[in-house]
Amino acid sequence: MLTKKAAYNVCVVGVGAVGIELLRVLRQRRFPISKLTVLARSHRSIEVDGTSYEVQAVTPESFRGQEIILFAGTEGEKGAAVTYAQEAIRQGAVCIDNGADFRMDPKVPLVIPEVNPEDLKQHKGLIANPNCSTIQMVVALGPIHRQYRIRRIIVSTYQAASGAGSKAVEALAAEMAASVQKTAIPPPEALPQQISGNVFPQIGPFQELGYTSEEWKMVKETQKILHDPSISITATTVRVPVEHAHSESVYFETAQPTTIQAIKKLWQASPGISVVEGPNYPMPIQAAHRDEVFVGRLRPDPTQPNAFVCWIVSDNLRKGAALNAVQIAEALIQKA
Numbered sequence: 001m002l003t004k005k006a007a008y009n010v011c012v013v014g015v016g017a018v019g020i021e022l023l024r025v026l027r028q029r030r031f032p033i034s035k036l037t038v039l040a041r042s043h044r045s046i047e048v049d050g051t052s053y054e055v056q057a058v059t060p061e062s063f064r065g066q067e068i069i070l071f072a073g074t075e076g077e078k079g080a081a082v083t084y085a086q087e088a089i090r091q092g093a094v095c096i097d098n099g100a101d102f103r104m105d106p107k108v109p110l111v112i113p114e115v116n117p118e119d120l121k122q123h124k125g126l127i128a129n130p131n132c133s134t135i136q137m138v139v140a141l142g143p144i145h146r147q148y149r150i151r152r153i154i155v156s157t158y159q160a161a162s163g164a165g166s167k168a169v170e171a172l173a174a175e176m177a178a179s180v181q182k183t184a185i186p187p188p189e190a191l192p193q194q195i196s197g198n199v200f201p202q203i204g205p206f207q208e209l210g211y212t213s214e215e216w217k218m219v220k221e222t223q224k225i226l227h228d229p230s231i232s233i234t235a236t237t238v239r240v241p242v243e244h245a246h247s248e249s250v251y252f253e254t255a256q257p258t259t260i261q262a263i264k265k266l267w268q269a270s271p272g273i274s275v276v277e278g279p280n281y282p283m284p285i286q287a288a289h290r291d292e293v294f295v296g297r298l299r300p301d302p303t304q305p306n307a308f309v310c311w312i313v314s315d316n317l318r319k320g321a322a323l324n325a326v327q328i329a330e331a332l333i334q335k336a
């Protein structure tokens, strides 16, 4: 557990799309670091915004003396958090994991600091960062749920290539270059389909009832963060040829009656949200590299009572991953 100190030994695991953003966010927010260790599968030097970082190859010994570990490696059996987190916690570290491995573990809090900071109190050394598409939707819907109780959500996402990691960003650039140069489009590797000039409704493998893993994450993680398994949620998650920032079309129904004006007022008073007034609307080109969750196009569904539709856009690598993880760490050291 963390004790109150002026600065901490911080470790970032992974220097892909999220890991690089973590290094950027830690520096931009002047996180109190006494020693920074950066780990990946292989050793090398990298540069982020003009600052050089020595990346070390991860070993079990890398975690000795670490106090805050931010995991942004790949998931699963051989993933860094699965392999190393328990031993690091045993040695006294607090781990914040960007991956999906522990998110639905009842013993592991799944936290968005603006929405459910109280869950941090129950942590036992490991805190999970929610999925990027879940975070931005729940930042926007959390305050509405608290006030008017949301009972139904239908969401369709338009998700950026960077959500699938740095290899997917490279694939988008290579495919777009091939299109312009009229050469053969490279076969898809990082993503299941060609992404340039295309849109496809598959993020993650297909699972129960024909929904993808990303769609189930939006359902189950939202219910866990809002402590309400009774919310009915249906998601369709779609990859679009955008580099940064996910967009979402969200339909929601409230149990208590409310109005467009009341929801906007609530959003304006809620941390992390920026309301874009019509005739403007949020777009990925404006949300990229920004911290806020942008909301707009709020309108009633004239065919249903207490039903609304809105458009939510946020940078998947910042609030959807790195920023949320660093905000969790900030909340922990504040309470230490």
Ligand SMILES: NC(=O)c1ccc[n+]([C@@H]2O[C@H](COP(=O)([O-])OP(=O)(O)OC[C@H]3O[C@@H](n4cnc5c(N)ncnc54)[C@H](OP(=O)(O)O)[C@@H]3O)[C@@H](O)[C@H]2O)c1
Pocket: 013, 014, 015, 016, 017, 018, 019, 039, 040, 041, 042, 058, 071, 072, 073, 074, 075, 078, 079, 080, 083, 098, 099, 100, 130, 131, 132, 162, 163, 164, 165, 166, 167, 316, 317, 320, 321
């Ligand atoms: N991209 C997003 O928008 C987003 C949002 C929320 C959560 N996430 C989650 O965040 C994690 C990282 O995603 P990403 O998009 O940054 O992936 P990425 O671009 O593919 O980068 C993965 C990084 O993790 C390192 N790595 C993989 N396995 C490792 C291991 N066993 N030990 C140490 N390092 C390891 C890799 O090292 P090498 O470079 O040496 O190969 C690489 O630097 C994933 O769990 C992902 O699901 C991503």
